[in-house]
Amino acid sequence: MRKYSIFAVAREAMRYHAGWEKAWRSPVPKKKYKAVIIGAGGHGLATAYYLGKVHGITDVAIVEKGWLGGGNTGRNTTIIRSNYLQDASAAIFDKALQLYEGLSQDLNYNVMFSPRGLLMLAQSEHEMRGYKRTVYANDLQGVSTRWIDRDEVRALVPIINIDGPRYPVLGALYQERGGTARHDAVAWGYARACSAMGMDIIQQCEVTGIRTQNGTVAGIDTTKGAIECETLSIVTAGHSSVLADMAGFRLPLESVALQAWVSEPVKPCMDMVVMANLVHGYMSQSDKGEMVIGGGTDGFNNYTQRGSWHHVEETTRALVETFPIISRLKMLRQWGGIVDMTGDRSPILSATPIKNVFVNCGWGTGGFKAIPGSGWAMAELVARGTPGPLAADFGLNRFREGRFIDESVAAGVAH
Amino acid sequence: MLILTCPYCGIRAEETELHAGGEAHLKRFGPGASDAEFETYLFARKNPKGVHFERWRHSAGCGKWFLAARCTATLEVFGTYSAQTTQPPKHILDAIKAKRPNWEGLV
Ligand SMILES: Cc1cc2nc3c(=O)[nH]c(=O)nc-3n(C[C@H](O)[C@H](O)[C@H](O)COP(=O)(O)OP(=O)(O)OC[C@H]3O[C@@H](n4cnc5c(N)ncnc54)[C@H](O)[C@@H]3O)c2cc1C
Ligand SMILES: [Zn+2]
Numbered sequence: 001m002r003k004y005s006i007f008a009v010a011r012e013a014m015r016y017h018a019g020w021e022k023a024w025r026s027p028v029p030k031k032k033y034k035a036v037i038i039g040a041g042g043h044g045l046a047t048a049y050y051l052g053k054v055h056g057i058t059d060v061a062i063v064e065k066g067w068l069g070g071g072n073t074g075r076n077t078t079i080i081r082s083n084y085l086q087d088a089s090a091a092i093f094d095k096a097l098q099l100y101e102g103l104s105q106d107l108n109y110n111v112m113f114s115p116r117g118l119l120m121l122a123q124s125e126h127e128m129r130g131y132k133r134t135v136y137a138n139d140l141q142g143v144s145t146r147w148i149d150r151d152e153v154r155a156l157v158p159i160i161n162i163d164g165p166r167y168p169v170l171g172a173l174y175q176e177r178g179g180t181a182r183h184d185a186v187a188w189g190y191a192r193a194c195s196a197m198g199m200d201i202i203q204q205c206e207v208t209g210i211r212t213q214n215g216t217v218a219g220i221d222t223t224k225g226a227i228e229c230e231t232l233s234i235v236t237a238g239h240s241s242v243l244a245d246m247a248g249f250r251l252p253l254e255s256v257a258l259q260a261w262v263s264e265p266v267k268p269c270m271d272m273v274v275m276a277n278l279v280h281g282y283m284s285q286s287d288k289g290e291m292v293i294g295g296g297t298d299g300f301n302n303y304t305q306r307g308s309w310h311h312v313e314e315t316t317r318a319l320v321e322t323f324p325i326i327s328r329l330k331m332l333r334q335w336g337g338i339v340d341m342t343g344d345r346s347p348i349l350s351a352t353p354i355k356n357v358f359v360n361c362g363w364g365t366g367g368f369k370a371i372p373g374s375g376w377a378m379a380e381l382v383a384r385g386t387p388g389p390l391a392a393d394f395g396l397n398r399f400r401e402g403r404f405i406d407e408s409v410a411a412g413v414a415h
Numbered sequence: 416m417l418i419l420t421c422p423y424c425g426i427r428a429e430e431t432e433l434h435a436g437g438e439a440h441l442k443r444f445g446p447g448a449s450d451a452e453f454e455t456y457l458f459a460r461k462n463p464k465g466v467h468f469e470r471w472r473h474s475a476g477c478g479k480w481f482l483a484a485r486c487t488a489t490l491e492v493f494g495t496y497s498a499q500t501t502q503p504p505k506h507i508l509d510a511i512k513a514k515r516p517n518w519e520g521l522v
Contacts, residue, residue, distance in 0.1 A: 241462035252458035254437065255487070299435035300417065301487045303464045309416055310431050343458060400454040 001196035004108055023188060024195035029202050029227050033061040035382060036220060036229035038207050038243060040064035042073040042183075042368065043360050044235035045190035045201075046375020047382065049107075052197040054376070055383035060199040061229075063222060065206035069187030072237050073368065075305075075337035077260045077294040079273055079282065080369040081118045081178035083145045085134050086405045088393035089346060090141040095390060096373025097177060103372060109189030111181045112287070117272040118178030119153065121160075121322070123167035124278055131173035145175045159269055159325045166321060167278060180273060180284055186371055210247040216355040217247075231356045231382050238303065238338030240361035249353045251361065252399050253340045258297045258365050259307035261334035265289030269325065279318030283326075291326060293319060297339060297365060307336040339364045344404035349378055349391040358382055359396075421473040422481050422495045428473060436470030438462075439482045440501065440521065464488050466511055466518055468503060471495075484511055 002008065002021055012019055035051060037044045040062045051057045062068075080100060082093035104110050122128040131147060138145040149171045154162050162169045191201055202224065209221035210232065219228035234243045238255040265288050275282035280296040295315030298308050312334060320327045342348060342362040347370070349360050360378045363370060377390035387395060393405060417430040438460050444452040461467075467487045472480050482500070484493040484507050493510045496503065503521065511518055 239464070241460070242464050245461075245463070250455075250459040250461060252460065254460055254462050255464075298430075300430070301437075301462060301467055301469065302490065303487050304490055306490075308430060399458045400450055 001192065023192040024201055026203065027200045029061060029063075029200060029205065029222070029224055032219075032228040033200070034059035034229070035231045035233070036060070036227060037062045037233045037235055038220070039071070039234070039236040039239075040068035040187070040191065040201055040203065041071045041235065041237060042069070042186050042190065042371035043237075043363065043374050043378070044233070045187060045194060046371050047233055047235060047360065047378040048194045048199055048375075049190045049197075050376045050379035051383060052194065052199060055379055057383060058197045058199055060194070061227065062194065062199065062201045063205050063207055063220070063227070064201065064203045065223075067203055068191050068201060069184055072337040072339060073187050073371070074184055075260065075335055076183055076368040077282070077284070077292050078180040078183050078368055079118065079178070079275070079284070079366075080113075080115075080181060081175050081273075082143055082369070083118075083120070083134060083138055083173060083175045083178070084407055085137050086346075086407060087137075087141055088405050089407055090138065090143050092373045092377060092390045092394070093370055094141070094143050094373075095376060096370045099372030099376065100181060100369075101177075103181075103186070103189070107189040107193050109185065109192055111185040111189050113179070113181040114287075115177050115179040117156070118175045118275070119148075119157065119272060120173040120275045120277060121153070122170045122172060123276060125170070127278055128170045131171075134173055143175075144177065145173060148172050148174045157270055157272060157274055159323050160274070161322055161324050167276075169322075178273060183368060186368075190375075207243065207246070210243070210354075210357070212247065212354055215353075217357045231358065233358045233360060233378065233382055235360045235378070237361060237363065237367070238340050240340050240359060244352070244359070247352065247354050247357055251348070251359065252342055252396075253348075253362060254301055255303060255338050255340055256297045256300065257302045257305065257307040257336045258294070258339045259311060259334060259336045260292065260294040261312060261331050262286070262290040262292050263326065263329040264332050266291070266329065276318065276322050279315075279322065281315040281319040281322070283319055283323065290332065291329060297341070303338055305336045305338055341365075343399075343408075344406045345408035346405035347374065347394055348396055349374065349381060349387065349394045350396040351381070351385075351387075352396065356385075417490060417492075419471060419483055419492060419495050421476055421479075422497050423479050424473070424477045426473070426476055428476055432473070432475035434472040434474040436472055436480065439468040439470045439498075440503070466493070466515060468521065470498065486515075
């Protein structure tokens with residue numbers, strides 16, 4: 001793989017850009033791999049990357065039914081933060097944030113990480129108390145966040161209607177290191193790095209069956225034939241239950257639709273991410289100038305990647321009240337993704353009832369920000385067969401033991 | 416937009432008038448059950464891509480819980496029925512089989 005650099009740009013400029021090579025190979029699958037990963041979203045690709053980089057395992061295939069990054073990774077609103085309440089969450093999300101801070105250099109691929117700062121508005125007395133509690137928890141966890149009052153909110157984001165009338169802003173939980181990154185670039189950067197290590201990314205290849213022998217994984221059936229493997233990682237977000245069913249077990253997940261939409265581009269007017277969880281809306285401005293907007297999930301099981309109309313209306317209505325400036329904006333695009341929700345709104349990184357089958361799922365509405373940390377922890381789990389410190393609390397056994405990592409009460413909205 | 420007919424009051428209600436309540440026909444376990452049984456009852460879900468039996472409440476109407484059979488891959492509704500049953504009634508199963516001949520049945 002040729003390195004991307006200013007010299008490469010100069011060299012290519014001299015020859016009509018004819019020398020750029022493909023970012024990744026598209027090989028035919030081999031008969032057998034040491035590790036097979038199902039799902040070439042951010043989490044699957046990051047798992048593969050750290051398997052190679054940290055654990056020296058490069059005999060890896062990543063099998064994807066569509067195109068890489070075409071699932072939730074390419075459909076999310078790219079909010080990155082690590083201001084969670086529980087210690088286990090703070091550890092893995094902050095690991096992810098730390099890795100994001102150096103990711104473009106590490107991958108030699110510009111993921112456009114933009115730590116522009118993130119505000120979670122408190123618009124009720126309860127939220128205010130909740131966020132102050134989060135600030136104290138974050139302090140103990142070594143995650144820097146702070147509580148700011150309404151005047152500081154006004155100074156940071158002048159387009160917010162601080163006074164209400166319905167939901168006046170009382171202050172905000174502020175994480176200066178939070179922000180956004182380019183979602184596609186995260187998938188593409190990891191894919192390029194994996195391919196360069198000799199891993200095979202096999203797109204347009206749907207997994208249709210999981211083969212086991214005496215309770216241990218033997219391989220998978222795919223639309224491109226059977227593939228044997230020593231370990232299998234299921235990293236398929238909204239489709240995790242479908243894959244688990246192929247292996248003969250069930251997961252504590254429900255798949256529901258989550259939507260996002262963007263406005264026509266306008267001049268820069270808001271240089272941070274603002275989340276208004278009470279009214280279930282959040283917004284940031286993309287580099288192109290579009291206002292990127294998201295809201296809450298639908299309540300019912302759904303695999304159609306289409307969400308319900310009333311959520312668009314409710315979220316937009318709430319945000320127009322908070323940001324009156326957007327009331328005349330035209331919305332350009334709307335789309336949906338299928339998110340995998342757990343009861344405690346925390347992810348699952350775990351061994352399963354089938355030996356050498358591992359799952360990484362349950363990231364629900366908020367897993368983009370976790371991609372590097374999740375891949376790191378998952379690689380450790382797959383390479384060693386037992387979880388390291390980051391994944392240890394996120395096993396499936398927590399449901400049996402009643403040891404939840406409750407972020408649903410803590411956040412309300414979990415993007 | 417999802418529209419379901421409440422089997423009690425016969426009203427066609429759209430989703431903002433309804434409240435989704437998750438998988439139906441779960442086998443309940445109580446005191447004396449094993450940890451595994453209780454875990455399965457509380458948390459393990461089929462979450463199928465296809466035919467799904469689920470609980471709904473006519474929250475902005477009569478307020479009662481009812482059950483529905485629906486396809487999560489197409490959003491097609493096969494029918495709704497009373498919650499006072501442990502099994503889907505025959506007319507619902509027939510409606511599903513007519514449209515999904517390869518359906519594996521309620522497992
Ligand atoms: C609208 C929306 C907004 C969001 N906003 C945010 C946000 O602001 N911040 C944040 O942190 N998170 C956000 N999220 C959540 C985030 O997008 C996800 O948690 C994350 O992208 C999950 O990544 P993944 O790699 O696990 O899944 P995916 O990217 O969905 O990848 C899974 C892959 O598995 C493949 N697959 C499925 N079945 C099979 C099969 N049988 N065979 C082969 N391949 C298969 C799929 O095609 C897919 O590519 C949002 C999600 C949505 C939908
Ligand atoms: Zn009714």
